[in-house]
Amino acid sequence: MSYDCDVKRIQNLPLSDVRKELLGVHGVGNETADSILLYAFHFPTFVVDAYTMRLFKRYPLDAGKTYVQVKKFIESRIPADVLVYNRFHALIVQNGKEHCKKKALCEGCPLEGSCKKCFD
Ligand code: SF4
Structure with missing residues (x-):
């Protein structure tokens, strides 16, 4: 569908409809x-990326194994708020760059001591 670059028009549509349309591209x-x-x-939808998948694989929560499972897990526990999702994701990315890298640098990680990886 064409929106003539009208962002407001898109923002007034149901999130699920816009998401479905994007996935069709x-x-x-x-x-x-x-x-x-x-x-x-600025729709309240959580972005799951490689940092998120890695963190939730290592942290002792049964968040699921697929993109959709992890997304649903997070969205069912954190209020649907653009700023909250934005910041939560930014914190995951920051932690992924500083600590939860491919080879985890657990020392000094804010989750050190409570993470599954710490007890491996
Ligand atoms: S404690 Fe280690 S494995 Fe767990 S989130 Fe931090 S860096 Fe990743």
């Missing part, structure tokens, strides 16, 4: 669609 997957929805259109 060749080359747009879940992460790209959610990034556009959250960061460009």
